[in-house]
Amino acid sequence: MKKWIFPFQLAIFFSLLTACEQTAQPGEQKPLLPPGISFIEAVGAQAGKTLIPYQKYKLDNGLTLLLHQDNSDPLVHVDVTYHVGSAREEPGKSGFAHFFEHMMFQGSEHVGDEQHFKIVTEAGGTMNGTTNSDRTNYFQTIPANQLEKILWLEADRMGFLLNAVTREKFEVQRETVKNERGQRIDNRPYGRLYERVSQALYPPEHPYSWPVIGYMEDLNRVNVNDLKAFFLRWYGPNNATLTIGGDINPEQTLALVAKYFAAIPSGPEVKMPEKPQITLDGDRYISMQDNVHLPLLYMTYPTVYVRHEDEAPLDLLSTILGGGKTSLLYKNLVKNQLAVQASVNHPCSELACTFNLLALPHPASGKSLADIEKIIRDTLLEFEQRGVEDDDLIKAKAQMEAGFIFGLQSVAGKVSQLAANQTFTGDANYITRDIARYAGVGKADVLRVYRRYIKDKHAVIMSIVPQGKPEAIAAADNFFPVKRNFAPASDTSAADLQLRQVSDSLDRSKIPVSGANKAVPLPKMWQQSLANGINMLGSQSLETPTTSLLLKIPAGHYFERKEKAGTAAILARMLNESTLKRSAEDMSKALQKLGSSVAISAGNHYLRININTLTKNLDATLALVDEKIRQPAFKASDFNRVKNNAIEQVINNKKDPGYLASTAYRQLLYGDNIAAIGSSGNEASLGSLALQDIKTFYQEHLKPFNAQLIIVSDRSKAQLMASLQYLENWQGKGAELALSLPLPETKTGVIYLVHKDNAPQSAIRIGKRALKLDITGEYYQSTLMNFPLGGAFNSRINLNLREDKGYTYGARSGFRGDKLSGSFTASAQVRGDVTDKSIIELVREIQTYARQGITADELAFMRNAINQKDALKYETPRAKLAFLAQILEHDLSPDFVRQREKIVSAITADDINALAKKHLKLKEMVMVVVGNSHKLKPELEALGYQVIPYEI
Incomplete structure (x- = not known):
């Protein structure tokens, strides 16, 4: 959609x-x-x-x-x-x-x-x-x-x-x-x-x-x-x-x-600019081989241009065909496990829009890209017979209303809207016309644009297939782009330029001096604990008529057995499927008609449920969330689809260099432990899961005791408590987390090399296990220490590798941690031909900073940058939600912000330098490189490192 x-x-x-x-x-x-x-x-x-x-x-x-x-x-x-x-x-x-x-x-x-x-x-x-x-x-x-x-x-x-x-x-x-x-x-x-x-x-x-x-x-x-x-x-x-x-x-x-x-x-x-209408004289089939696991089919039809009168009904048509679980393509391809993914969208630009249909067939289905194309075309015919239903209009308009409001909770959102409307229409207030054209879409309009732009019209059909499988394309290529004629090097000279000179008496060499920052009041909060053990923290925000909630249940990845890694993630997906009262499609439809969103995911410690709704629809939305959490159907058909898609996603991720680097790095840092496996699991652990594993995990862990509920709403505490009374009926206490994460016996001072075929770039990770997360202690102070090294655009690492050398699009370093463990990591994705040079520079920057320490200018820069950010921390409900969640999880007093300000102001160069010497010891760090190992291995060995091939 x-x-x-x-x-x-x-x-x-x-x-x-x-x-x-x-x-x-x-x-x-x-x-x-x-x-x-x-x-x-x-x-x-x-x-x-x-x-x-x-x-x-x-x-x-x-x-x-x-x-x-x-x-x-x-x-x-x-x-x-x-x-x-x-x-x-x-x-x-x-x-x-x-x-x-x-x-x-x-x-x-x-x-x-x-x-x-x-x-x-x-x-x-x-x-x-x-x-x-x-x-x-x-x-x-x-x-x-x-x-x-x-x-x-x-x-x-x-x-x-x-x-x-x-x-x-x-x-x-x-x-x-x-x-x-x-x-x-x-x-x-x-x-x-x-x-x-x-x-x-x-x-x-x-x-x-x-x-x-x-x-x-x-x-x-x-x-x-x-x-x-x-x-x-x-x-x-x-x-x-x-x-x-x-x-x-x-x-x-x-x-x-x-x-x-x-x-x-x-x-x-x-x-x-002019807006020429794009038409095709026939279907254009094109294809390419790529370093992918799953083949892909992509069909695109030319339509109109942004703000054309037919844009709005075409948008609605795309939602009916491919907008989530209520769409026809989901029913015909994903629900029955013929495809891992299927979607439709209608992006618009100033000169043209395109109507795009995408699908990735499931390997187990046995369906070819040609089969998928036929199913998509049959789905278009099905829509023609089905027509447009009342709910289609209700869902789309409710989602638009909610999406607009949530998108404009920040000053940046409102400014961006005004700027875009002015740039493309000359009318900053164009929103009124936008509203009218979307609100006015009727059933006949959607059918009309289908017949005008899609039915019996020609498209570009793109097949992307794995390397070495050219026979898997949907149809033989019948279109070949004009070969580009690359002209010789340009000879444009400075004499050809017509420069414009600014003439005024203003001395622009002087940076304006700013006055004192305005005081930033902390959000006013209220706290409540329910008898069933749910701890609540809320804040009222009157800027928009919305409510955002975050429910954190201690039932995350770390509660799993290692051989069943991915259980919590699969459970999160299953909670988005059928309930005992309604199908997944009916649940999705109900939420869409309210314009509400519910996202369920699993982190290391918590299963997280994010809820965003217009406040007028809060009670109806909470009733649906309660149904999701407390009455899941756990259907075998849903489980098989969710599990199989998760396995395919893990396999597909192995084609991404960043995923490979992070996976290898995590394994080397944590060894034989649940923390060494990503929260989504791996092929073996996911393959071992049975539906009963998910049911057992749900029964043991999805309990209210020690759960945390964070709320930002335009309603008062009293009004919200009335809406949340139903939570009192939810009872139970889950198993306590019993997990230790000892240091593994991983060899350091060597390079672990992961092979990726024909990789034009290399992904690099250099780091070690480090401090557990704290809020005002050594961990926080170490993040301040890292700021000039790799914690900002102007950090030493980024300026060196990106701005000075042009080796990378971005390089960084930082500390990450939770209640059980932490790490320090320097990372970059660099040109393959400068992998060895990039490692030299990363190592040099880390060693130099540990040895020589911070400069006076860097210390002043860090202090100003950190302590003047307060105005940006609490603006939107989303920002407030994150701030309150931090307070609740770590049992903080709200004035921890002021304590941090004092730490930033008081920390000395000697303090920073001592932390750098303590935590930036290269001999304790592991190095991971993902790239073309055939080329990289001798180059890395020439640096003097032992290079150990590593497989994911």
Whole structure:
């Protein structure tokens, strides 16, 4: 089913939001504006209407400014969206927009190399950037007092970037992009699926025919001046929307925007792109062999474009056909174990949408990809005969309503919605039209779009099959993309560029000085213990009419027997199947009609039940959850399907280098112990499970005593307790956990090498067993010690391997722990040809830090970064839920946050250095490498290490 993300979701609560302070009503005098800024419109809250209040302004240079005031938390979210993505690139020059996402973080004329991340992190903020086919956005969430600093940073890279774009930076980031492609596409199972399908679906000149990340051949032939020319064409203020939301003073914010952005010159004129209709003259069959376990069939039909009048009914059609357990494809493929997975979605972009159907056949079914294709086509005919039912409309609209509300619980969510609507429609308030078009979908509309875009229409049919099994494809390839003609290396010179110079008297070399952080109040909490042993901790949050609950039952992975590993995980899946009252499909339908979600999973210590619902549907949702937990049917047919799919998933995971590395590393750290096996189990342990094992585990462990229930809701404690009275009828105490995790006799100082065929990258783990989790003790202090080594983007490890060497897309280190054990791990996924060099650098960074310790600048950076994050910790119900869960699990006083602040402020360089010497001893660490062992073994042995082949 389509994931409902802004701006295409439904809500009913925004009429509750108050208007911005500066909203101008008809006839009211508008506020005085700084020179160079014009008022466009103000949208305030209106009874009975759904909207996000905002003010809209335009700068003389074309920059659009949106302000949204929300004083509920002392933080601000800043988003700069440029209306440029891979769709604005030219054939032969792919990947430029994504490449600039990287370059925009590499410093600008007044911001030093790697300083953008450092400044934001030190300010207590978070940041990132994303690129898709149609837009690039850069965003930061920061304490409210840091707003001017962020506007200074964003303005500097908008107006002063190119002088800082050097050939050296260009070359390093080109390698980083290659690493990103290797990690996310080339070294991942099915990673090239969308790239291959797009080549077949779109004409070669269509901008969606190439991947957003680009072809590496294109990036290899261009030079730094090609990138600069692309920036000059598309990154002017007239092609950007600056959206600022949160705890702001609109008048002061306008002055700051004028100060930093008004003098930046406009770029060339930008027009909205055309949206050509894509049609196919016949079914196009394509295929590829990949390093996968399960074959895959993917069918894609071209449809419309985003916000087309037919988008909404096509979305609903995708839900009926492949949206979870109530869908037709689930019934015809997954329920009867013909497929491990089957789904349908209808993603939309600015120029085109696609209707996609996907299935992975179950090996035991004996069904080929050709068989699967026929079943899918028969399912389409079944829909045509079945038609659209009343429940289809009810479910979809309820999910949209809930998804929209939950997606906008943060300032970032509201800002992102405003920015997207403004960028693609010119109307930041487009939400009202979105709501109307989805609410207006009827049964006839869904049937109409089926007949227009799917019935008897042509598709691209992609087969991905395991290496060496070309005969397994659905049909012989009948489409072959035009061979790309790679031009010679570019000769674009600096003289070809038409630079734009900013002319003003502002001294932009000075970083704005921020005032003191606003006080961040801790969430107000209430606590209650029930007679049956459930401990409850809750907090009221009035921002949205929602309730989120987390129920943690001590029945996790560590309660299992080693030979039955995966029992808790299978139990979690079985609790999502049939109950004694209704089928899994009926249960799913009931939850969907409420717009509620219930996710059940198993961790090491707890079985976790996450519940999210609109508060008006809380009681009905809790009744369904109670039925799931206390009345599971444990049908043999459900168990066999769940178990078999879990086994196939474990086998399929072995094609992923990260999974292989983590699995081998865990085994080496814990030896012959339940902790050495992942919570999902392995082939042997899952294969040994019988339904009675699941029933016995459920009967012994799924009890309320010592369970923890954490709640964040707009309801009061008294109201919630009335809804939770039914829990008193649940009785019982589960078996106590009796587990010790002794250190195994694993040989250290050697490299354990796991083979992966034709791996373009290598996954590396270096680490050891370490401290158990504590909240204010040595474990916490050790996480502070690690921060400059590998705990931030600007850490030594990441700057070395990613920014200086271009070996990886990202490298890190950190401590992890629980009540029984802990570990320290340094990790990276690197280019295969620099595996040995990467290990040298990782070892050098760890040893140097242990020997020489932290610098004064690093200590100050760590203190500021950690202690200024408070505003971000409790904003959303989800964040509050995690905070309360930590308090309840570890029996903390809420002021542990203040204790941590004192620790961060008081810890000295000597304290840090002593911890580094104690915990960063290379001779105690194991090393795991996953890659092409035939090539890597001699290279690693040349480093002086004993290399031990290791099998998973």
